[in-house]
Every structure is written in structure tokens, then in C-alpha cells.
Amino acid sequence: MRRLACVALLLAARAALGGTVDARDYDAFWLWAGVKPQPVVSGARTVYVLLGQIEASPRDDSQVRVIAQGVALPRAPNARVWLVYRAHTLRWTPRVSQIMLAQLERWRASGRTIAGIQIDFDARTRHLQDYVEFLRTLRQTLPAECRLSITGLLDWSSRIDTDQVNQLRGIVDEVVVQTYQGRSTIPDYAAYLPRVARLALPFRIGVIQGGDWDAPPYLAANPWFRGYVVFLRNG
Template sequence: MAAPNGRGSWNIIGKFVLAALACLTVAACAEPDDLNANQQAGTINAADYSAFYLWTGVPAPAAMDDAQAVYLLWGELRIDDPSRIVPLRRAAPTAIVDEKWLVVRAERLDWQEAAYTQLTREADRWNRHGGLTGVQVDFDSSTDELGDYAKFLRDIRLRLPEGLKLSATGLMDWPANAPRQELDAMRDALDEIVIQTYRETVTIQDYRRYLAATERLDMPYKVALVEGGEWEAPAQLASDPDFRGFIVFLLGEKHKKVRK
């Protein structure tokens, strides 16, 4: 059942059972104006952030009452079937928020036409009354295959309904080690990229070294953190005009207990 209209109405969460990996997480994002509050070393607390990636099956945190942006996992195109995206969220969200993104997780890039059609139809449905900002693709491309991934993203972009933006998640190794021409190709395909600083439920220890290269992206980007992870914001982020904020990846209760 869809949430009632209104900011902070996210009770559609938890209505559907998610595949094991998809149940892991939610994420939250802080605007660049909040940078000064996030530069001190410590652990990540969702209450300090103002936007969320919300995965189906994970309860919405209280901080979502004041969310500025939400990225909602809609479905997955799995490795065994390039023709179909498995829907994980049946109801189109209706809560009012400044930014609303439909997220699709991909395990392969050789999509058949039926999968593209399924995605664009769902984006149209979510945007039927306006309010959908865009589509985000979540795919773990290796750094040496970014060129192929950029081609795939350009194809997605051409198919999106008019007015919708395109985002993608990214690995820290991309800005650090990808060839310039492949980063340029990603920039040409996307409106933003979200760089992840964690592996599963743990912050990658040398994130500062990798994030020192984010200026090579030369495009709008956000930095994704993991809830409860150790973090100290690199100083250069505050002065980077392309930096758009932090994203905190919240863990479901089961995974919080495992980490403890």
C-alpha cells in the first residue's frame, strides 16, 4: 500500500519481502552546507543527514521525516535473466520530497529490449504526477571496463522519459585510477555520480587516499558512507564545487547486530 501524500510519509517501507542482498541497507545524504558538522572524526549517525537511499524491507528512520532527497530501490536485473527487472517495490511512492530517485540494481549490462521498456514504463508511472527527479543505476563496474559501462549509461539516458536525470553509483578506484577518457565518457552520460567509501558494512580504511582524486571526476558527485562506520571528512571536499554531499548507507537491524 502506498504512503499517504505528505513529507515524511514513508510507511510503504517494509511492506514487501526483499531478496537477501537488497534487504541490507538504506542510505542518507547531507547537503554541502552541512559539511562543517561532518568533518570531525567519529561514527556515522543518520540523524546528522538530510536525504536517504531507502531499500525495501528496511524501516524508515526518524530522520526521514525531514528528508530532502530519497533514492528508492525499485528493482534488480539479475545475472540469470537480461530480459526482466525483478520488481522489489510494487507501489509508486507518493511522499513529497525535494528529490526522488528510482534506483535499479544491475548485475549485467547486456539488457534485452524488454528490460529497457520495463524501466522506462516504471519511471513514467512514478512520475505520473511529477516529482520524480531521475533514475539511478547501481552496477559494480571494474575500473578497466568503465568505457563499456559509459556506453550502457548513454543508452539508458537516451531512453529516459523527458526531463528525468541519470545517476550512478561508483567505486573509489574510478577517480583514482581510471583513464581520463573513460571518466570523460562517464561525465557525458551522467548528471551525478555517488562514490561509495565502504565494503559491505565496513568503511574502507584508506578512503582518504582515494577521495583525494575526486577532482578528476570533473562532474557533480556525492560520497556514500556506511552507518556506524568510522569517518572523518577530507578537508578538500568542503572547497570542491562539484561535491554535492554525503550519503550514509544505513544498515538493517540484522546487519547492525552482526557487526556488533
């Protein structure tokens, strides 16, 4: 345990040096559809793997479906796994929840260490309260031992009162704030970070492989900061 803690501190120190994001300096990764497996995943401590996209039918928004993504998880013997769902709508039907819970049970039965479910949803400012209510309902649907993670947009910190985001405490177990858009780092990401650091719930910073990152010194000292997640991409 002590050795693992030392390794984690070393990785955090290397990541904090800044510059271009080198996946070898990190130990938590997102695995997305269409991205080729990378050797760095074998040493991961945490992996977020995309299982499905949830979207409404273009002809009838009351018809919501789960589209499987087919992302294969490479060998990562020491990794805790988060099952990720990319949500394009919050109007989930009971069938959507049933599919998600069945997949959760299958992954648990596979012998993997499953941390929980992550919802990737771009909640805009005017819809944040609806999102909070959606997450509260989802939390009640999940097994008590299943943790709940969400992604957060970097501009939440400037467009939304921090107290609004902090309503999520007690509903979600972590927020991963993304410092990139598409496949590139947001140019002025550093300007948002002081307000991100005011979050009073566990949070991680999401960075993109090959992108820019220069960690501010106050981040590592923040008691709510839980580290980084790298969005892997093809070279």
C-alpha cells in the same frame, strides 16, 4: 529558499566534523531492500529508493529479468526521489527498458517529485568503456527531463585514469562514489579521496550509517562536490 540553504550548510558542517556517520546529520539517503523505515527519512531532501534488480537468468544469460524489490518509501514530503536499479548485467533487453520507463511514469503520476533514474553497477576497470557506451544508450532512452545518476566504486580513482571517468560528463548528471563495501566503511578510504576530488563532473560521497567518515577540508571547496548520501541499514 534562503532558510533551506542555511539548513543545508549547517548539515554539511556537522557532517564534515567526522567520526561515526549519524544519519541525523544528513539529508540524503539510500533505501534498500530489507532495511526497516527510519524516522530520519521524513526530513530528507533527497531519497534514492531501490525499485529492482536487473539480472540474467543463470541458465541463459540472454534472458534478462527485472526483479522487483518492493521497497516502500516512507513519508518524505520534501524529498526529491531517485529510482534505483541494481544492475548485475548490462545486456538489457527492450523489455527491461520498457518496465523501467513504465515504473518511472507510475511514480511521476503518484505526485512524488522524481529526480531521475540511478544505476547501481559495479563497473570494473576493464569494463568501464562498455559501461560508458551502455549509459550513453540509456541516456537516449530516457525522457529528456529525466536525470541519470550512477554509483561509482571508490577504487575507480586509483585503478582508472580520471579522464576515463570524466567521459561520463554530458551522459550522467552525477556520480555517487561509495566509501563502503558490504556493510562496513573501506578501511583506507581516505587514501582514495584526493583522486576522487579530481573528478570534473558532479559527484556525491556515499557513506554508510554507523560507519566512519572524516571529511578532508578540500572536499567542501570543490565546485563539483554535491554533498553526501547515507546508506541506511538496520541497527
